[in-house]
């Protein structure tokens with residue numbers, strides 16, 4: 126198991142916040158994540174955990190800093206683990222002056238085309254290596270996992286829950302990219318990450334996954350602002366609603382007048398999302414097996 130290096134540590138809301146890294150075999154270099162552990166975990170109890178996937182241009186820090194989620198997670202005794210949004214650093218391919226492809230824009234897919242395919246393997250990272258690594262190091266209950274995401278991260282959270290319903294018991298999204306294969310962000314990713322083969326979206330596009338029979342028994346909570354500048358061009362919640370209805374997938378999609386795409390929108394509804402996860406995760410059977418504990422620096 127890779128060693129975790131804590132870069133920052135802060136006492137917060139009775140628990141602790143960390144920013145940390147480890148050497149990722151999946152991404153071929155250093156991978157960053159941030160973590161909130163509630164006081165129950167510091168007392169040695171395995172706690173439920175929500176995996177959080179952020180959007181384009183974000184890092185592993187953005188959600189914890191801007192979403193105001195920590196105090197709500199603390200109230201419900203939930204841990205938060207926030208992934209970075211792409212591989213980064215020496216040797217990672219990039220395109221200068223582009224914010225919606227390359228570093229900060231991994232789309233939570235495994236790229237197949239050169240030069241991206243060697244390092245841009247965010248699906249495998251968030252699906253397997255990140256949870257395995259953090260659950261080995263901290264008192265997190267791998268049998269009580271939620272997944273949450275914003276925008277590009279909402280797309281990733283939908284795809285993870287639909288493809289891996291046994292891994293997550295709860296799922297929620299803010300303004301997700303619902304049908305990436307049909308919008309400009311996804312088309313750009315198709316050209317670069319998939320070498321132009323749009324069929325490769327079959328494994329990641331939430332609408333395509335629903336159409337091909339995938340379902341998430343826990344149901345989805347999705348919030349969408351109606352003043353979101355990306356709503357019509359990139360997000361397509363109506364397509365998700367139609368695909369879910371056809372597939373019989375439980376979906377609570379709430380549209381909010383006046384809200385945009387920012388973390389001010391996320392912050393406005395985060396309490397209800399954390400409660401949604403708490404209700405489902407706290408009703409799932411507890412795993413009492415203790416993971417080895419990281420030491421505080």
Ligand SMILES: N[C@@H](CCC(=O)N[C@@H](CSC=O)C(=O)NCC(=O)O)C(=O)O
Nearest residue numbers: 180181182183224275276277278387388
């Ligand atoms: N840099 C861009 C704006 C990028 C942006 O809005 N990113 C969103 C996610 S978009 C979909 O994945 C985000 O969460 N940004 C971080 C934030 O702090 O708001 C531009 O300049 O237009």
